[in-house]
Amino acid sequence: MALAATKYSKFSTGRVPLVNQGKDALYLGNISVGTPPHTLLVNFDTGSSSVLVPTNAGRSDCVGSVFDPGRSKTFHNYSKPFKALFGDQTIDTGYTGTDVIHLGGIAYSNQSLGFITSETYPNTTGASPGMLFSLGFPALSLFNESTSTVELMSQVKAISKVQVGVWLGKQDDPRPGCQGGEFVFGGYNPNHFTGNLTKLTTFSAYYWTFYLRSATLLAKDQWEDIWSSLEGQPVGHSLQFQNIHHGSTHIQYSRCRLSIPNSDMVLPERFNGTRRKDLCLSAVKSAIDENIVILGDTFLKNWYSIYDYADKTVTLAKAKMLM
Template identity: 30%
Template sequence: MLVIAVATLLVVSSLSSASPTPLSPSTLPQRRSASVINFQRNTVQADNKVFNAEAARKERLRVKGKYGTINDRVQAASHSTKRALKTVAEPFDIKTKRAGKEGKDPLINVFDSIDVLYYGPLSVGTPPQKTNVDFDTGSSDLVVPMSNCRGGCTGPLINSSKSTTFKGTRTFFSIKYQDESGANGTVATDAVTVAGLTVAKQAFGAVNVEFGGFSGPNAGLLGLGFPDNAVSNSKPFFTNLVESGGLASNLFSFFMSRGGVDGSELCIGCVNSDKFSGDIDYHSIDPSATGGVQLYWNIPLWSFL
């Protein structure tokens, strides 16, 4: 079975619910759209037209264990600190391309009885140093393991001393995901490039400790969620690309193969028409499930047919 997913960013806004004791998003466990586990390359025989009940049951248990219940997330969102991040990008018809940039990043599908995660190349610094990240729609921070890592990190690691554009800070960075994995370090900025698209001063967690199974075949993680879910209190990579006004379309799309098959892809500013047939349905995102704060790419679901 092959899957294509499309996400659009038209307006970035922040809402918050009043709370007598507000908590910063940095104190909340972050949701990830994929876990990192030990894996081996297996092959499976699958029929696209047959629903696999056992695989669905395993996936439901994995998601419940990682994300918690929706009530947990609503409570967390109701305590989110308001941080208005104004976008300069004007809404437009995302089905009509304009003059601008786009890029395709090939992804590797990690498979261990289920499709676990999809990761691909990313570069940091000047001159660029190559590493790889799990592209994750359930969180909003870029996490990059550095060469001074004291434990738990998977390479390729980034050496800040070899980049002329690296700017470190003393701001502590600590992220913990729902599955108890996470990383510690400091907030830094540098040039970050994915699929030929660069943000010159992208903030990220320059981490020297990773724990709880964070590390996997991928070195780091790039969050594609919304600014209000960023532990670093900085704008995510995709948000910065949108606000630059240079993308051909304010969207990113995934083509996700199944069963470890090659061909998965992240397309930034584009949808690869070679990867699907038919028409795309577009739906408005809905923050009501997280207390009115736009954290994730939620859409309303009224029925399941």
């Protein structure tokens, strides 16, 4: 059943600026939940399909700001428990409900939410891994939703197009305002890319996945994940990659050839644990599946990406680089 337009709808697109933390290792943005709105700093993730927010209801082990459902006039409690297991073995548990979401100048109601009451391994970066706004397909939903977050925005007329445009900046970019990033809900921003747009058709009902024709390190297919900061490659290929010191990594699709500067494949010394300046860490890790390459922020900060839910495509264009 189609949803009617809501009184919260105001604009046809919503722009969410991102905060770049840890030299391109983590990109975070603000959303607000409830009435009156309570602002939370969240991860935007294309590899999942549920919105999770920490709450003070019951007992909460979550780090950072938490949402108080008792103060929201638009909160509805479904009281159904949920459990979310992440790739880093973090486990979030809580209950489900709905409330109003505000982001980037738009607002819409009836968003299903997972209200986190306990988290086993809180993130120390200031934003809990469970504080998640997901952009994946509904097949991945923890709550058996039939509609993705972006599709719901479109159904209630909060956005005009079922698209999300993503730009991830670089912390060493000297241009003012270019160190963070941006999500555009309902369209994209041409100011952050140059050249032609190339459209790639996805084939999975779960992830933004498309076929890879060839690469410097060959794999059969790959999927994009905004939340992942690293490149995930088959084990043998990830080991071979460590021997590459100069130039670029090239990825070949049926319609385009994309490059990633190898300088972007190196993590800063603050991430190596020992703080040793003579130790270099690669932003490439072994993937679980030998036939999959996961393109995380290392790739996406070099290429502007547009996710279209209507025709299930990812469109790429060269991100504007340092001047």
